[in-house]
Amino acid sequence: MIRYFTAGESHGPALSAIVEGLPAGVALVEADINDQLARRQQGYGRGGRMKIETDRAEVLSGVRFGKTIGSPIALVIRNRDWENWTTPMAQFEDHATEVQKITIPRPGHADLTGVIKYGFDDIRPVIDRSSARETAARVAAGSLAKAFLRQLGIQIGSYISTIGPAAESATPASLQALLDAGAESLAAEADKSQVRMLDPEAETAAIAAIDQAKADGDTLGGIVEIYITGVPMGLGSYVQHDRRLDSALAAAIMSIQAIKGVEIGPAFDNARKPGSQVHDELFAGGEKGLRRETNRAGGIEGSMSSGQPIHIRAAMKPISSLVSPLRSFDLATLEAVQSRFERSDTCAVPAAGVVAEAVVAPVIANALLEKIGGDHMAEIKERLEAYREALRMRFGG
Template identity: 50%
Template sequence: MRYLTAGESHGPQLTTIIEGVPAHLTLETADINVDLARRQKGHGRGRRMQIEKDLVRITSGVRHGKTTGAPITLIVENDDWKHWTQIMGIEPLEESMTEEEIKRKITRPRPGHADLVGAMKYNHRDMRNVLERSSARETTVRVAAGAVAKKILSTFGIKVGSHVLEIGGVKAGNISYNSIEELQEKSENSPVRCLDRDAEKKMMSAIDEAKKDGDSIGGIVEVVIEGVPAGLGSYVQYDKKLDAKIAGAMMGINAFKGVEVGIGFEAASKPGSQVHDEIIWNEKDGYTRKTNNMGGFEGGMTNGMPIVVRGVMKPIPTLYKPLQSIDIDTKEVFEASIERSDSCAVPAAAIVAEACVAWEVAVALLDKFGSDFIDEIAGNIQRYSERVRNF
């Protein structure tokens, strides 16, 4: 299973084509729209979220509410396109137009963004060609693809959740939940997707302060997936390790600068006796672990415990008190240009991370158990589970 995305931040639409989704999967636009709406929420989001109301159109691969096995096309239209038709139009500009008449031309790169390096790489004198595609707006259709992956996982009893652990140095301390459903309920009821209500208030205050100062702040999100069978991924080659693929997917999210699985970097300061998860067995559950320090992975493979992955999001590089930069045309010192932006997008990033991790797990599940149609996959999972339970 694979997908590609296309589209620009202020273009007419964002598109993804997904290939390899099994036939007979129940799939409706509502399954996707709920996650698109979740991505747009969160304390600290900018004015763009008030302009756009992201809704998906499924234009292929689904008939009468069921997937057919053919490629699925998902489209999310940009409502703001009507204000950008001349700036982002497809047709050539009139020959008589000067560079000064080209609206919104960008020659001043923002520190921390793709603007300058992207322009150097592709030889663009107008960096709008870079920032329009490198914008996190593209994650809209990644979340759409992730929603399809989550639908696949939920069909086989695999549940996905996410929450925020830290924003702007404020850390969640009182984190407790008994199930993914409870985690999601608590997270959905928080403006910053935090399970610690005391920390939630402090996070919101930190976001408000950053916005007041024209600044931005980052944070840490966590994704948890329960019900994953043991044995997804492989130890035989570096590029078949599922935790490595998940780490790569997380790092592919805009502004993410670090990933850890399980206790992650904390393992460096502990002895092995406090790190490795002791193995236990019972007739009902088969092999499990006393703890889950490894975040559901051993040897690059799932071990049947919940997958726990965290990602670090840096502060958004578009600031309302811009940093120093250089105009690529004049080489003069300027304050970097301002595009409409958020003061904090960490709560939204949790939804993007959820989608990206779910996608990799769904791909691994289909690699292991087949991908033609749902009932065949279900039978394969059942037979495998019965075999390994009493291994």
């Protein structure tokens, strides 16, 4: 089973990740990992931190001659901004008397609940670990799982359909062709846009909305569309709650900072329709083989992959740090005050799509390994092709 852990603070020396369970023989290219990190840093509406950091991952273990060797992979991403934080974030030297404590929590952030839970009298430790800066480590870790899946014909991509009041008016005309080419083609097309949108009119409206929010000292959220193509039928299971594929994918997406809603396919729209307009009819035989003509289930039926593209929609709330502050109070005095501002973005929805791609990759990889097993790539490829061939022999195509 692939699992990973991250460590590090936003203004500490570095972020790190340990990835365990990746099979041996997965071909890795260092530039590919760093390309994913660069994608995460892009997007209209990002803040000043992106001008400081140029994220690059150092691989410290688990890779030899460009291929995984089956042992844990250690990744480190240095924080260039650390040199400005050596005193307030010192690890062993005590500078408590030199550093002003942060005692005003920001509404909507982890600040208040974090200091209460861990018994701090300074919010700084909460800010630095709860920060979405942590997702750089997850993008690096997820890029390894994406590489594993890519070599098995499974691709993951995303685009943005909504930012604040700006939303695409209909499903982009180019979407199906991009999915037919593989979800990474979708991601590449989205990356051409400053806000990762496929609809030019929606892109223009989104940029204007971000500019207005910045002028108002406000922030914007949005909706991310994630697609996974090439997934074979039958990943996941209905027999136990913790083996349900949609449950695992939703949990992974909800683990991303500021994500507050998830649906598989057009789930909320489906909830307003009769079943006859929702469920995907089934066909078999002929050159097309086993198929569905629609995909309102979002690629998952009975908590298992249906063989169609998996479609996940994620709602991201506006960022909690506002230049124009909301009301709060001082933890030290309980006096009512205006909330404080921590350097942040106006809009990070485009980056959330890249993070979402990364966090769903280990979920799909684990579901695949549970289905077919294997410890090295040659073995896994052989088993997956045998499984796909068995489906073709039974249903055509």
